[in-house]
Amino acid sequence: MSGCCRYIPGVVTLRMDPHRCGGCGMCAQVCPHGVFVVEGGTARIADRDACMECGACALNCSSGAIEVEQGVGCARAIIHGWITGGPPSCDCGGDGGSTCC
Amino acid sequence: MRSCGPETCGSGAASTEGAGQGELPGYRRWHFVSGFLETPIGPVPVVKTSLERPDRIGAALVRLGVGRGRYRVAPGLYAVGAPGPESPVLVTANYKLSFDSLRKELAGLNAWILVLDTAGVNVWCAAGKKTFGTMELARRVAACGLTEVVTHRRLVVPQLGAPGVAAHEVKRLCGFRVVFGPVRAADIPAFLQAGMKATPAMRRVEFPALDRVAVGLVEFANERRTMLWVALALFALAGAGEGVFSLKRAWLGLWTGFAAYMLGFVGGNVLCPLALPWLPGRSFALKGAVAGLAAGAGAWAFAPNPLAGVGLWLGAVAAASWYGMNFTGSSTYTSPTGVEKEMRAAIPVQAAALAVALVLWRLGVGGVS
Incomplete structure (x- = not known):
């Protein structure tokens, strides 16, 4: 780039x-x-x-x-990981959920 | 049962001409299916290569956040043109926007499209989660009986599927060789023409201004709930105080505070993406803050007094910095390690700026005993 x-x-x-x-x-x-x-x-x-x-x-x-x-270079995913104590995830992509990245 | 195209009993191809053609009892045919092609595995839907009104309306709606989780096509095998046993197999995700952006580039070509079940997520994001992945690809190839449909053993997988698809593993699992195709579907005709060779430019992900702004605008739909909470908080904070609660003061606080928040929102989600290459620094939080400094200056147009004005401006900067930082998720080049690093530095500063901004704005609105 x-x-x-x-x-x-x-x-x-x-x-x-x-x-x-x-x-x-x-x-x-x-x-x-x-x-x-x-x-x-x-x-x-x-x-x-x-x-x-x-x-x-x-x-x-x-x-x-x-x-x-x-991993995904996404602030939202990292915050989700901090809150849940799990790996960074945008908490999406599951059935019926939102489909952000 | 094969999760791959209609079954033979009452199949689409066998039904009569006219309305309802190609429909199964209880199932409705998609508008983008022009007919069915008889193959050794049964009839395979032939898809159109031009987008129509329902496609455009659907695309507009999902960008507004309406029905995005359900915007899917059935996984399985589809045909474009009149493909035969030698025709290439192009792999994609079952997010309808991904499927549409592929088929619209295939006019005049004869090809197969193998749609994987990615739970309605686009190729790149699904690859990161491995739903667009080695296992699903190998499973889908077997489920569709692809070896009966084509004589070659090649799959064209979009390059952005590579974070989920290990080419050598796919080969081992189902005997098909993965050829990574171009990043953009628009380059597929040229890629096929060149004997499945991608130029270096086809392999690069760019992030042009139009894309940056388009993904930034989606935040308006994504953040509706936050907007509501911000409005409620501003209303409550401004109203509470002298005389227990003043509706007049709450209203003043709400509209000035919300207007400043929206200036920050536009700074972080529109101005920052647009001016991304020219904003100073590498950190998105910093870029957002600078965009917010510019956009937030607009608060002086409606600030009731200088004290509130400084608070509103600073609040807009904090909001823009936050949204700028969140824009890392929409960008095409930020590493998670880098994002975490900038977040650890930025979030305390953003929080402090927000706290100071709220105090100044609240003092400016008045009625603090």
Whole structure:
């Protein structure tokens, strides 16, 4: 995202072990913010601060080289988590409930 | 029973022409179904690729928060055009808005649409909750007998479904290879044309001004209940005091306080999204506060006196900061770790600002013995 929309730097939980990378490039493919680049048969994190911790890369890394605490970057969900003592959740998506994110 | 298209007994395709065509006893055919296609698994509904009045009305209503939890299509297999065994299978969620935004981009194409049961939630959000997920996808492929319908073994899953769908797991579970398609449905024709190759631009999520404002406006519907509570609280706070309760004072407090709250609301939910790239800082709470500083200045137009004016202005800033912070949930790029960090810093400041604002406004309204 050029110009528009860079978020708080230096906070995300994204970690990658280059030694375990098989170089399939799936992480670069699924990332909506261009965090990864694949060069010379391995992926590397090129823009960590662009990560929104959606977890797509880690889930689709068949060699388990990527770790990230997946979640939704949503204040309302985090407040809900604080109140209920459970994980952040927007308390929606259940049957009959609201369908916010 | 297969949760996939009409059953053979009394099936749509077999019924007579004219009104009621394609209907089962007790079931009504959706307006977006133009007919039925005979397949090895039975008749599959063929959907139109243009949106019609009911689609537009439905879309408008859900954006106003009406019936959003029930705005769904049945999970299962659908057809577009005249697909055959070689035609691509496009996967989507059963939120009707998602389904509609996919089918309207498929004019002139022959394809299958596999709708997953995401409890009426869009692809990206459902993927985060794993309802648009590996298990549901593999289960739905089996339930629909997809192996009997197509000869290839490929599923085009929207890229934003990737937080819920592990491609290698899907392959292991049902034998189908997941190809992650473009972020936007509008790019699907080009993606298919290019032999299922997405350009880097197709893989990026943007957050253009129009989208920002559109999702911000939804808050007007979402926050109706909060608005009511704010109005009641302002009325009670202003009315109570000298003479036990003054209706005249309560009214003054209500309309000035609520007008300032709405200035903050507009600051946080309209101005902040619109000016997002240009507002200072990275924190949404800060961006919201700055937007509220601008929008809240409007309170001087109706402030009964300077004391109340400062309170109203500060209150609008606090409200705008709060709503700006909540806009993180609508944005396409905020990380939960970052959001939590900014919340821990912002909420105490917002609470303090609100408390000071209320005191100043209440003193300004008068009648405090």
